[in-house]
Amino acid sequence: MRILAVELHRVAMPLVRPFETSFGRQTARDVLLVRVRTTDGDGWGECVAMADPVYSSEYVDGSEAVIRHYLAPALLAAQEVGAESVAGLLGFVVGHRMAKAAVETAVLDAQTRAEGISFGEYFGADRDAVDCGVSVGISSSIDELLAEVDGYVGEGYRRIKLKIKPGWDIEPVRAVRELIGELPLQVDANTAYTRADIEHLGRLDEFGLLLIEQPFVEEDILTHIVLSAAIETPVCLDESIVNAEVALDAIERGATSVVNIKAGRVGGYLEAVRVHDVCAELGVPVWCGGMLETGVGRAANVALAAMANFTLPGDTSGSSRYFAEDLTEPFELVDGRLAVPTGAGSGVDVRADALADWALRPPITLT
Ligand SMILES: CSCC[C@@H](NC(=O)CCC(=O)O)C(=O)O
Numbered sequence: 599m600r601i602l603a604v605e606l607h608r609v610a611m612p613l614v615r616p617f618e619t620s621f622g623r624q625t626a627r628d629v630l631l632v633r634v635r636t637t638d639g640d641g642w643g644e645c646v647a648m649a650d651p652v653y654s655s656e657y658v659d660g661s662e663a664v665i666r667h668y669l670a671p672a673l674l675a676a677q678e679v680g681a682e683s684v685a686g687l688l689g690f691v692v693g694h695r696m697a698k699a700a701v702e703t704a705v706l707d708a709q710t711r712a713e714g715i716s717f718g719e720y721f722g723a724d725r726d727a728v729d730c731g732v733s734v735g736i737s738s739s740i741d742e743l744l745a746e747v748d749g750y751v752g753e754g755y756r757r758i759k760l761k762i763k764p765g766w767d768i769e770p771v772r773a774v775r776e777l778i779g780e781l782p783l784q785v786d787a788n789t790a791y792t793r794a795d796i797e798h799l800g801r802l803d804e805f806g807l808l809l810i811e812q813p814f815v816e817e818d819i820l821t822h823i824v825l826s827a828a829i830e831t832p833v834c835l836d837e838s839i840v841n842a843e844v845a846l847d848a849i850e851r852g853a854t855s856v857v858n859i860k861a862g863r864v865g866g867y868l869e870a871v872r873v874h875d876v877c878a879e880l881g882v883p884v885w886c887g888g889m890l891e892t893g894v895g896r897a898a899n900v901a902l903a904a905m906a907n908f909t910l911p912g913d914t915s916g917s918s919r920y921f922a923e924d925l926t927e928p929f930e931l932v933d934g935r936l937a938v939p940t941g942a943g944s945g946v947d948v949r950a951d952a953l954a955d956w957a958l959r960p961p962i963t964l965t
C-alpha cells in the first residue's frame with residue numbers, strides 16, 4: 599500500500615488525579631496521535647512521548663518535529679509501505695523510537711484493518727483477556743496512598759505497583775503491604791537511586807515484592823548487575839531496554855530477570871514482539887508497561903500483553919485510572935482483566951467528537 603497523507607493530531611487529556619513519579623508530577627497528557635491515510639484505508643498510532651524529556655530524551659514537540667520533517671516525508675516518498683518495512687524506511691533517523699513507534703503503529707493499524715485481522719491475531723495472542731495491574735504515584739501522605747490503593751484493590755486490580763524515590767520507599771511499601779496482604783506488589787524507581795543506595799534497597803526484600811523496576815539510570819547496566827547479586831527482589835528494567843539486542847545483553851549479564859516491555863520505548867510493536875521472543879527464549883518473564891495511553895495506545899498494549907510470555911500483570915489499567923473520558927470507548931476491568939479487542943486492526947475507533955473537543959490545535963496534514 600502507499601501512504602497518501604500523514605495527519606498529526608495534538609490532544610489535551612486531563613488526568614483524573616495528579617500522577618507523581620521520581621522525575622515529576624503531571625496533571626494532564628499532551629498527546630500526539632498520528633493518522634495515516636493510505637491506498638488501503640486509514641490507521642491510527644499514539645505517540646507515548648511525554649510533554650517534557652524527563653522519562654527519556656524524547657518529548658512530544660520533538661516527536662512531532664521529527665515525524666513532520668523526517669519520518670512522514672520518508673513514508674510519503676515510498677512507493678510501497680507495509681508495517682514490516684517501516685523500521686527500514688525510517689532507519690536513517692537515529693533514535694526517536696517513540697516517534698517511529700507511533701508512525702509504524704498507524705501503518706500497522708491501516709494494514710491489519712485492510713486485511714481484516716486484529717492486532718492480537720497479528721501478534722499471536724494466546725488469550726482473550728489480560729490480567730491488569732495498576733501504577734500508583736507518589737502521594738502527599740501514607741493515608742492518601744492507602745486510600746488510593748484501597749480503591750484499586752476494590753476495582754479488582756491483580757497487582758499494585760508503587761512509584762518510589764529516596765525518602766518515599768520503605769514506609770509506603772510497608773504500609774501498602776500491610777493493607778493488601780498477599781496481593782502481588784512491585785515498585786518502580788524511575789532511575790532515582792545510585793550505587794550508594796544498594797544496601798538501603800536491600801531492605802525492600804522483607805516485603806516479598808514481585809520486582810524492583812529501574813532503580814538506576816538507563817545506561818548503568820553494571821550497577822543493576824551489582825544490585826541483582828546483592829538483593830532477593832528480582833530486578834526489572836524499563837528505561838534501559840530500548841530494543842531486543844539490549845534486552846539480550848542485560849539478561850545475559852545478569853542485570854535483569856524480568857522485563858517491562860513498552861512498544862513506544864523500543865520503537866514499535868514489531869520490535870516489542872522481538873523483545874518478547876528474546877525474553878521467552880531465555881526464560882525471562884515480561885509484562886506490558888504503560889505510558890498513560892489513551893484508548894488508542896491502550897488497545898495495542900492489551901493485544902501485545904496477550905502474547906504467551908507476558909506472564910505478569912501489566913500496567914494495562916482501565917481507562918478510568920487516568921481519564922474521566924477516553925478518546926475511544928473506555929477500557930473497563932472485568933474481574934481484574936481487560937478483554938483483548940477482537941475487531942480488525944487495533945479494534946477501537948477514535949471518537950471524532952472527543953478529538954475535536956480536546957484538540958490543542960487543528961491537525962497538521964502532510965502529503
Ligand atoms: C509518567 S510515568 C510513565 C512511565 C511509567 N509508567 C507507569 O508507571 C505506568 C503508567 C500507566 O499506567 O500507563 C513507568 O516508568 O513505568
Ligand SMILES: [Mg+2]
Pocket residue numbers: 786788811812836837858887
Ligand atoms: Mg517504569
